[in-house]
C-alpha cells in the first residue's frame with residue numbers, strides 16, 4: 826500500500842454561524858462545532874484511505890474561544906498519522922474578522938477514525954508521510970495520544986502503554 830502525504834488529506838470547510846446554531850449568549854453551540862469538525866475529519870480520513878471511515882473516538886477538544894453569531898468559521902482537517910486501520914485527524918478551527926479578513930485560531934481538536942469494509946470490519950490504511958515541521962511534530966506525538974485514548978476507553982492496560990509511560994519518565 827503506497828504511503829500518502831499528510832497534505833493530500835487536507836479538508837477545509839467554511840460556513841457561517843446561523844441563529845439556530847447558537848446558545849443564549851448568541852455564540853456557536855459546542856455540539857454544532859463538534860459536528861462540523863466530525864464532517865471535516867471524516868472527509869480527510871476518507872481522502873487518505875479511500876475507504877469507508879467511522880469516528881472511533883474524539884480524543885481532545887479545546888473550546889478556547891467562543892464564536893459569535895454571524896461569524897465565518899473555517900474548519901481545517903488533516904491526517905497526522907495512521908496505524909493499522911486507525912487514523913488520527915487534527916482539526917484547527919479559524920474565525921475570520923469581518924472587517925480585516927484576518928483569521929484567528931478559535932479551537933482545535935483531535936479525532937480518531939477507523940477505515941472499515943462494507944461489513945464494518947477494520948481494514949488496513951496507507952502510512953502517512955509528514956512533510957512540514959508541524960506535520961512531523963503531530964506525527965511524532967500520535968502514538969502516545971493513541972495509547973492514552975485506548976487506556977481511557979479501557980481497551981489498553983496502562984502498563985502496556987509504553988510510549989505514554991515514557992512521556993512521564995522524561
Ligand SMILES: CC(C)(COP(=O)(O)OP(=O)(O)OC[C@H]1O[C@@H](n2cnc3c(N)ncnc32)[C@H](O)[C@@H]1OP(=O)(O)O)[C@@H](O)C(=O)NCCC(=O)NCCS
Nearest residue numbers: 879880881882908909910911937939945947971974975978
Ligand atoms: C471503531 C470500530 C470500527 C473499532 O472496531 P473494533 O472492533 O474495536 O476494532 P479494533 O479493536 O480492531 O480497533 C480498530 C482500530 O481502532 C482503534 N481504536 C478503537 N477504539 C479506539 C479509541 N477509543 N481510541 C483510539 N483508537 C481506537 C484500535 O486501536 C485499532 O487501531 P489500529 O488498527 O490502527 O491498531 C468500532 O468500534 C465501531 O464500528 N464503532 C462505531 C463507529 C461509529 O458508528 N461511529 C459514529 C458514532 S455515532
